[in-house]
Amino acid sequence: MSALVIVAERLIDGTGRDPLERAAVVIEDGRITAVGERSSLTIPDGADVLEDDDLTLLPGFMDMHVHLASSGTNLVRILMTPASLALLNSIPNSARTLAAGVTTVRDAGHTPVGVRLAAEAGYFPAPRMELAISLLSQTGGHGDDLMPCGARVGLTMNVDVPHGVVDGVDGMRRKVRQVLQAGADWIKLCTSGGVLSPGDLPDHAQFSVDEIRTAVEEAAVVGRRVMAHAMSPAGIRNSLLAGVTSIEHGCLLDEEGIALMKEKGAYLVPTLVAPGDVIEGAMTSGGLPPEMIAKAERIGALHRAAVSAAIASGVKIAMGTDAAVGPHGANLRELGEMVRCGMTPMQAIVASTRVPADLLRRPDLGTLAPGKLADLVAVRGDPLADIDSLADPAHIRLVVKDGRVAYDFRNRSAAQPSSVSSPRAAS
Numbered sequence: 001m002s003a004l005v006i007v008a009e010r011l012i013d014g015t016g017r018d019p020l021e022r023a024a025v026v027i028e029d030g031r032i033t034a035v036g037e038r039s040s041l042t043i044p045d046g047a048d049v050l051e052d053d054d055l056t057l058l059p060g061f062m063d064m065h066v067h068l069a070s071s072g073t074n075l076v077r078i079l080m081t082p083a084s085l086a087l088l089n090s091i092p093n094s095a096r097t098l099a100a101g102v103t104t105v106r107d108a109g110h111t112p113v114g115v116r117l118a119a120e121a122g123y124f125p126a127p128r129m130e131l132a133i134s135l136l137s138q139t140g141g142h143g144d145d146l147m148p149c150g151a152r153v154g155l156t157m158n159v160d161v162p163h164g165v166v167d168g169v170d171g172m173r174r175k176v177r178q179v180l181q182a183g184a185d186w187i188k189l190c191t192s193g194g195v196l197s198p199g200d201l202p203d204h205a206q207f208s209v210d211e212i213r214t215a216v217e218e219a220a221v222v223g224r225r226v227m228a229h230a231m232s233p234a235g236i237r238n239s240l241l242a243g244v245t246s247i248e249h250g251c252l253l254d255e256e257g258i259a260l261m262k263e264k265g266a267y268l269v270p271t272l273v274a275p276g277d278v279i280e281g282a283m284t285s286g287g288l289p290p291e292m293i294a295k296a297e298r299i300g301a302l303h304r305a306a307v308s309a310a311i312a313s314g315v316k317i318a319m320g321t322d323a324a325v326g327p328h329g330a331n332l333r334e335l336g337e338m339v340r341c342g343m344t345p346m347q348a349i350v351a352s353t354r355v356p357a358d359l360l361r362r363p364d365l366g367t368l369a370p371g372k373l374a375d376l377v378a379v380r381g382d383p384l385a386d387i388d389s390l391a392d393p394a395h396i397r398l399v400v401k402d403g404r405v406a407y408d409f410r411n412r413s414a415a416q417p418s419s420v421s422s423p424r425a426a427s
């Protein structure tokens, strides 16, 4: 494979350092071999040189909370979608995510291992992915799919996804082993209530510290870690005391929780766009009961205040969106939201590149330097001057994953629709 060189007006390397002007990156055999000012770099013979007007080069973005096999929150549509179609919707969902500049995701539940294996086999364009597979919940908790009518629905397809309801220490031990057997890279627990569960409130704690600790211990046996959907102060505290790695959403995070997060070195994955996406989805496609919309409305403002306090206190923050609640491929809206909660644009970029790489313990990802895997994005314009420009697909020009050009949008004008197809609902 011949070398690939990308030349750009500026380069943001993901470490938080000032941008490099008139830069270039050299890629060979899937890895970055040189980064620097263009005038100082030797371009290998026969290299493909890609350039465009006003480009900024960045590391591929990393979204630490998506659900690739889920598409929307409309309960009626979910009930009317065959499991096989819901599973196949992972294909356009993955492609849209990659086309948006997200080259790595952590999937927080409902996506079976076959999706990752098929993506790795090259069946369809997709970000690299780590999967939680099942969403573990206590009886009646956030992930319990027993509806008030008495039907157990499975809020998405359940092909190769072990059922996630579990109680007690022994039950947890067995269930975690079962989810690991199904191919999980992460164990996802619901340690508080949530917005899209009919029987609880975000303010409730779920699972005992002993149950959570059992999951952490069982996962650690095979080098895996735990991510916790945790909104309530007690749910967050229980999760941290038990040793989880990341707190998802953290909507009601309080001062005690912030102090404990710092003490434990835990990561917060805010998903700031999620409450607004719940409301937007309900307004545009319907299918959600008013009590869930009311929960999203109440949690939204509290969530922003909690995340702003966490940012001000220096909690480690990794970008995540809960894509599936909102559209797939609109992930980079989250950076603007993080800035509106107090980050600088550079901090928001680092929280979406280097910090997630730390969270995944993947030092070969998240920054642009010689020896790193060549996952990069080139965007038009300067995201440090306009962070929201990243969320506009018309600004994404090139997406490179594993050293190969996955998407080249340099000839796409703002008016042209995306070439990436949308997920289907059953009609």
Ligand SMILES: [Zn+2]
Pocket (backbone or CB within 6 Å): 065, 066, 067, 108, 322
């Ligand atoms: Zn989620």
